[in-house]
Amino acid sequence: MLAAVGLLCVLAITFLVSEIVQEMRFLNSASSDNVHWVLSQAEVEFLEFHNAIDLARQSDDPQALEHVVVEFDVFYSRMMTLGTGSLYADLRAIGNFGYPVSVIREKLDAMIPLIDGSRADLRAGLGTLAAEADEIRPLLRRVATTGLQFFAERSDESRSSVAVTMLRLALITVALVLALVVLLSHTRRVSNQTERRGQELADAYARLNTILQTSLDAVVVSDLQGKILNFNAAAERIFQYSRDEVIGRNIAEVLIPDDYRAAHAAGMARMRDTGEHRVVGHGRIRLESKRRNGQIFPVELAIEKAQAGEEEVMVAFLRDISHRVASEKELVEARDKALAGEKAKAEFLAMMTHEIRTPLNGLLGNLALLDKTALSPAQGRYVRNMQISGGVLMHHVDTVLDVARFESGVSVAREEVVHLGELFQNIVDSQASAAEANGNQMLWGWVGEPAEWVRIDASRLRQVLLNLVGNATKFTRDGRILIEAERSAEATGEMLEIRVIDSGIGISEEDQERVFNDFQTVGDANFAGQAGTGLGLGIARRFVEAMGGEIGVESTPGEGSVFWLRVPLVLADGSGQPEQHSAPAPETPGRDILLVEDNEINLELAREMLTGLGHRVTEARDGEQAVAAASGHRFDLILMDIRMPRLDGLGATRAIRSGAGASRDVPIVALSANVLPEARDSFTEAGMSGFLPKPLTEDGLLQVIARFCSSAKPAPEPAPQPPEPEISPMDRLRRRYEDETRTLFDWLATGPADRAEIAHRAHQVAGSAAAFGQSELREALVAVEMAADRNAPELGATIAAARAAWENAPAPTLS
């Protein structure tokens, strides 16, 4: 646009100049010599000539004749000019001019002999001359008028040409002025723009400077050699240098800790030489920097390269993160402490599981055995009462552990594919007898379309339902307990609702609100019979909520209660799932079983139960013995304790599975008081086939044997009946315990050096001591075991204390 205007201007100016030059040239070079005057002068000179002739004819004065000659010459000269002058060439082309001119010239030429002749002839010829001249007059008149007319026209043309040129000049001048105005306004705009940009730049610079100075982050600008070019207020504050002190100095000597200088120099050199950046443009990086007082402190920094004019500069943004790092450290420490606390808690739980459940196992097992011996009716009643109390105690321990485990987050959901019908049937089967004891009838059924295989946290669901059914049984007399299941489609997906309906005493409205809280017991103590921990429904609530469901109760006192729960229903393909055994396990006697257990009491209990069920038992007291036994003989089943000296149950299982022994693929079932799910995972990982929780029950053993040995071929020989003991098994166990204990202390008295052996044997006896009611001795032996394990100097003292405890211990008893 602008270029076009400029070009137009240039063209216009060029055109104008050439036009003017042409015009000037025209005006400068006058081509007319006052033609009008010349033409009229020709007439005047003709008249002079004619007049001279007339005068000469009237006088005899020879001067008059001379005058005729002069006037002839003057007129002749004029006509010559008109006839030959280049100025009149155009004019002569016109017939009305050229023809009369040539005629006049011929006539003049014809006069020449007379004019140049003698004066006498001239005088004589004056009359002829006058006649000729008369003929010339009209011709000359024609010449003059034609010439004047021609030059008038030419003059008009010339004037109009000048006028046109002038008009053009005016137009072009206007155009030029307009163009100049446009150019001027454009120039002004450009200049305004430039000025504005300049102002904006200045403003931006001022703003940038303010930002730099008020930035909380230190901003350090340097060239590629590391020379500091700028250092803002925050940098002054953080590094404790003033700006003027560091400008021009090298970053390395000012800000980089001594230890990092070599790496810094290498990095800078690498960047200069190869353009490779490890820090520049890599976002926020954490490094260390140095203050003026030499203090090294952590910084977070980001460096970017920028082009500042010709020069490349590096801009570093640094933030002092000392405080943040300190708080992070504190947080990490706090977290570590919390984790350590959690770990301690988890370990405590595991301890509880083991340390409480193991003696309970012994207690209940021995009660079961005792029940089979010949007892007086009163003794039998006592034993059964003890069994009931022991069962309740075990239940309470389990409940507390459930809550603690759930709260600590140790317990995680374990979904599996189960058949809901079987699950319900099992619950009814296992609880039916208890219900019948209170005169209750127990049933279950579907409302609407049944669901079969589902993916669900079955163990929790089972626990919740057992709790609800147990409560219903507890608070209902001579009534009916109904488990209803129903599928319902909801916006979030299909749900499973299970209702446990009883016709019991019901729950008052105010109690309904708090039954799901922890440690809440409601209801009639007469009905409750045994006061619970008040944790059952609390656990149920937690479990249901953990499964993504909800639980509630509706009840009318005196008529009954409905406990309902709703959980998401995920249908599954049940094909390939092992059939669950709902029926009581069939007895499959005559199996060949390897029993691995380091605790003599527990070993004895288990062996008694197994042989009582008609199986053959081979014993192993630790993992190594187990591996040896398993390699030489193929058993039908291996029952493996987990916590054992030398080689534990997991190690032994791995050895058996990975070895080439005869029993490398027989079922191995873990025996453990540790019922934590992680523990079970580790059993499975080690290659174990199943899990049997301690304390062992006859029913549990039956289930396991039925499950793992049903398809196996029965051993060829019937199990030999165990010989009738001369003394009761209890007495034999007690004596054996007494022997072991004495042997231990005799051995300890010899001052053995093998601490590991001391720990092992102390542990063994300690495990038995609890079962025989010598808890002080047990604790003293545990102290010995720990001291030996730690290789502590007070080992001797603990042994002495243990000996004292042994000597002062009450007589060992299993009752």
Next chain:
Amino acid sequence: MLFPRLATAALATALFALPAGAETLPMPTGPVILTISGEIENTNGDGTAAFDLDMLRALGESEIVTETIWTPATHTFTGVRLKTLLDHVGAEGDEITAMAINDYGVTIPVEDATETGPIVAYEMDGAQMSRRDKGPLWVIYPFSSSSDYRTEVIYSRSIWQLDRMTIEE
């Protein structure tokens, strides 16, 4: 295009460079063809200077080759340089009033009379100009040499059939 070629012949003006007293000019012997009057120092009778052709020729010849608007082609004019003539008569005026035989008069400024300026021609193409042929004297400017000489004013000053000049203050 032809440029006027100035005849280099005449530098005879040097001979007459010194102003002469009254009545210092020789008397004409042939027919007088030019009479100069007015503010002149050198005369040959009654305050005028009368020249015949030989006297003019004696002042030195100059040539101008040029076209004119009054003639059909390029011609070589021979005559005396106006400046030489004025110097010769010791003219001390600013203006020259030149008159022709038919009493046509024109004013020529003395400044026009330069070393390369007009001549008072008496020959055209080597032949003496007759009165019938715009002779005997014709003031010729070097028209072709410059557009400055091709103006109406200059054309008007190019008087032919010249026979009198008066030098005026």
